[in-house]
Amino acid sequence: MQYLIQLLVSGLAIGAIYGLIAMGFAVIYKSTGLVNFAQGEMTMIVAYVAWTISTTVSGNVFVVAIGAILAAIVLGFVIERVVMRPMLGEPVFATVMVTIGLAVILRSSINFIWDAYPHGLDIGVGRTIIRFGSIGVRTGQIAVIATLLLLLAAIWAFFRYGKFGIAMRAVAADDRTALLMGISATRVHAIAWAASSVIAGIAGVFFALSYDLSPAMFQLGLKAFPATILGGLDAVLGSGIGGLLIGITENLAGGYLGSGMKEVAGFAMIIVVLMIRPFGIFGERDIERV
């Protein structure tokens, strides 16, 4: 029993990180109709910036947190304005390829600006281990699960009731019509990229806290895509929950089936779910006109 609970707790912790990145992914898709292949790299860059802040300016957790959020907003705005704005109206495949090119640039910039060695993020909190019987969990891990749940609630409210949330859905449905209706598509895009960057950045910082900071961090993005698919591409809540599901499945498979099955279990689950619900668990069916 203890074994199972420990597996679940660890699974939720890593799943929360996947879920956050997946949510960032879904926010961009929901608002712009684009697939952002640079999500993992954006996570990595914000985490590295947070580390630089913690080592040069101050190690205080609030300073680092606010600094990281600001950096993420700036990163999102810059990427949207410089890279994505010129591609407005171009065929979707070309725009997706541009995000892949962006991913390559961001990935190389880590070695370029920082270095290839792993580093630890030290902000004074998150390391302490809390024990319930023989089950151990770090405060950082509890924090990331709590953050995910909080964000889930906040985003649900935002898209459901917020005027801007409705505007985002309008722009995703058809950006030219939305423009005709008086919605500033460019403003919506900019905010979507900034929001996505912030969410992914938070995930990156938590990951650096619980694990470490290294140039291989972008692989988290690879885990986040399946999470988004599982939950449904345009369902932000679904993506968060999808991330948790993948984390739990991975850990349970690793704990009961053996380490080699860890990665495969997550993917196998996705395939099974997609066979039953082709648009993800919470995704909406795409209606096409013939």
Add this chain to the structure above:
Amino acid sequence: MIKYFATASLLLAGAYLAGGHALAADPGITDTEIVLGDVEPLTGPPALLGVAASIGHKIAIAETNSAGGINGRKIKYVLEDDGYVTARTIQGVRKVIDVDKVFAMLGISGSGQSIAVMPVLEKAGIPTVIDVAPVKFLWEPPRKNVFVVGQSYEEGIIHLVTYLAEKNPGRKWGLITQDDDYGITVRDGFDTVVKAKKLNVVYSGNYKKGQQDFSSDMLQLKESGAEVFLAGGIIGENIAMMKELEKLNIKPVVGIFWPGRVEPVLKLMGPPGDGIFAVDYVEPFAGAAGKAFLEKAKPLVSEAEFKGINRYTMSGYAAAKVLIAAIERCGKEPSWVCTIAELEKTRSVETGVMAPISFGPGVRFSNQKLQIMQAEFSTLSFKPVN
């Protein structure tokens, strides 16, 4: 009609300009220069190994050049990046041999990559000294022009596991390895000692390369009750494993392997990493020889490069010294035949960073002596035991 002539001449001009570079031949060894070539991963996560190895080569070359070069000729170092992708290693080696026309090679990237370029090196017949990833395939069977400095992964693991088994008799063992050719060599070495000493292995796991979360694996280790643990990860994996063990509140005796024996690892593991064992054939930086090496290196490299020095720098330095010594012994007109013969005659060459290096007729492997080290968190270094 004119259009066709215009097209044809444009195409021919383009082909000439493009092909001109490919058809050109460069001079090899000149009156003033000897060119040494290398292919390493200089970008991406493996860069910390590749860049460190290249810095080792650069230190040896700078040392020789400041003393007047090899019999009056300065050494030039040509370095290609392969990003740890095998196809690019093959291309890099071909470029360095055919286009840059280097005189000899050092390196060459990871184990899978050096295995893949063996046919190219053999066909070219160029004198090569390998220092980064010594695996048995590289010297078994011995190839005329390829020399390997270091110790095989299997031998290293056998040495470490034997030491731990002797110091911890009758305990339960756990092992986790990466699911690739590196992990297989670790597992092979481990299995050899298991058979020889009849070890009781209660946990044996493997993980896919790139895995970052080891919570379920370490939980399985805890459930199995293992008391001695061989962590077969490289860098990030070992760090994650130690942190999980800390969280689960178990403290087995831990051994790690030299590809992960870089000092930043200790910093990241934190106090749980204190007292873990490692094996290596190069001197630890905390020892006298290591400190002397750092003193020597400081004036010869830039500050950023100095920060990038780790144990791969030492192995690279040793290999470069051996190669340079052999070329030097060839006198005024070195040739491939002479260099290979002199490399074969290498006997007990001192490099200051490892045991003396020797090759021999039909022997293409230097079989370096190993030493066991233990990590000390308070000084963030590895200290030799005994």
Add this chain to the structure above:
Amino acid sequence: MRSGDFKETYGELVALTDSKPVWLWSLMLVAALIVAPYLLNSYALSFLTIILITAVGALGLNILTGYTGLISLGHVGFLVTGAYAYAVVVSKYGMPPMVGFLAAGIVPALASLVVGAPSLRLKGLYLAITTLAFSFIINTVILEARTITNGARGISVQRPEIFGVSFDSDAAFTHLCLGFAIVTLFSTLNIRRSRVGRAFVAIRDNDTAAHVMGINLHAYKLFAFVTSAFITGIAGALYGIYLSFVSVEGFPFLLSIEALAILIVGGLGSALGAVLGTILIVLLPEATRMLFSLFSAQMDALFSTGAQELKSMLYGLVIILFLRFQPRGLVGAWHDIRRLWVNWPLRY
């Protein structure tokens, strides 16, 4: 200047080209490629070989993604399956290389049936991630099936000897790859202009409408998967022979992304686009390296250990700029140049 382009028979309509000079130039290109291995040095020859092998793979992906519109992010799975099929059949069981190549096509084709069947209801990115999932599962299967595949140890592969002709030398191997590339190109073009190709394109453009018009979606989608996997598997076998060592390590996920990049940069939906995209993407790292080496001394001084990363950044930058200014890809650029050339000095 042409005043009218009238086709009078169905044959003329589906002909690959209606002008003799195009055939002439194509034959000259092939002749140049046959002679090239004897003129180029080993380094440039390696580029030519890689371009040819990658072109075969890209044409394979083109059938699935370009013609039928089914995005596949996991095509490297078929590549590695083909390589292993060839390696196991030829190196382990000692059968002749042609049987090896056949196996390299058939085994991935069968695997693609397994991949394609659950994917029939999926669209867009959902399909892409499913194929991605399958490529990871294929990797795991290969690593676990130790008795057949040697697990993580990999299998060593020799250059083949077919019908008594040894392809051991670099030039001969390039000729082999050239042969495969030409056969693949013609097969692809023939598929495109046949009934099957028209069905594929109909599915891509609007599959509900295609279904309404009587095209059996499931059958044709599976057929697209099978054909694409067959061709990609053969490319995988060639790649394995080139590396002379087949292991899961040598076929990283990066190749899938690269293949997609090739198609998009070349121009999605055309065989010419696949070939042009291959040439650009394979040569781009070399171009950035040459550009970089012009400034390398200054760069090394400024950035020291991280300087090499500038090459990768340049690579990403070129892709972004290219797509920004030419979203239709190289084929779009080619059509623009051709239009300019044909109509000059007039504008249209």
